[in-house]
Amino acid sequence: MEFIEAAAAFAEHLERVRRLSPATVRAYRSDLRDLTVDVGDASLEQITLDTLRDWLWRATQRGDARSTLARRAAAVRSFFSWAHEQQLIEHDPSLRLVAPKRGRTLPTVASQDAMRTLLDAQRSAASQGDAVALRDHAILELLYGSGIRVSELCGLDVDDVDLDRATARVLGKGSKERVVPFGIPARDAVGAFLTRGRPVLAARATAAPAALLLGTRGARIGPRAVYALVADVLAPLVGEETVGPHALRHTAATHLLDGGADLRAVQEILGHASLGTTQIYTHVSSERLAATYRLAHPRA
Template identity: 35%
Template structure:
């Protein structure tokens, strides 16, 4: 067991130092690895050199017996594959048996998004005469207007906002930074909030924080807090849909592509490493194009 823990520790250091992985990524890798190490103990496996394809297939069976989705199983195996690649590099093992294991590709779920009319109702739900309403309006404008992740939004500081050129400096996954533009609506909401509502919230805590978004007590808001705010917005409208930060990210991408933005630009704005991550939105644009075609082309459908 001590040998297992030693390699897990060095792997964690590898993720943090060499791969510059985020704390979330490191946590998930260790969760998957801890589960696998517990399985090896149960099976009496005392060394990583003893792990073979039969052991991995048995582990896959235990995962599927837990009724895990294909996506969850694929993620766990991907974590282990990375770990065993590390062990091979460190010459702890000769070959990575995980590279010989193939899994059925998980079906990519269709991203949910909001229609323009639904978004407008959310914007109308905030009372911007009060500090909380100003904060909520600015928060919604930033999430929808930039498509950033909730964790990226939560960590924004005043210094990250550059009104002179209309951009936000975003710290993304793996501590990678990117600049994301914002429009006039977001600019107006941010200026009102920063110069009025935020100052009033800050007075409540007496703290001198640089965090952009604050909670009702004047302290830096949490990602959970952002989700609660969005839920309350929906409750203040006649909407029956579930709204979460990632749905606003999906909506941002979908609306851009529907209005003619190219895939590469959207990829860069979202901070996706590969274009394949952005291509999950193509189903939406295809539906949109088909609807426009059917409505507009004189030979698209027969006369009734």
């Protein structure tokens, strides 16, 4: 079988069988498409370890980041492992493929004072009764109050939110469902939006009758609109030009740990499959602790 044909079948497997997110499938397609430039119409059996090493070396020469190289190596290892399981190849050429380790970068985290300033301003704007302001306040309170992903936020339906229990039922990566708690400010913001804001937006269209959060035309809000909102209000407070909804997820996790939350509890709230993924937030907290020490201790 030719590599191009097998790559297309693998992408379909990721989408229909493993049910990975569209963004993940796109990333795999992109990485395998990049390899196609090197191997052309070669068959799977013609691709060797040296072929893959040369491919990564050329990516290094054109200046690809270490994180990109690591991701592409992981993509081809996953692909050839699948091909071997499907008996499309006798030997897996990627078993000894080594890529540079990803550089560890600590996520952007806003301080508690910054978040208080941001949310107080949003609450004040929402108090005027504008439907969009009410929605934006609910979005920011939910992202920070629950630590959910932007895709999970946009996918929420009205019935997924239980204001009495202050919980939301979200569909995470791999179509895994979990229930996450959120605080009283988020409960109040969502309640105000449902009562005074959502009916105004819902009257503009009937495209998304079940969706919790609606755009200005009445359809379900999309990640880009949420990204634009967060970038507009959060970037000035953290001193970065580009910042998105994930920064609020990072901030929520870090503040939970700063407040004494158990690491495994934070893992469950965030929906991480591996505890190792959650542990990066302990490094963030350690950095903040060290910074506080350096500023405050006379012998720091």
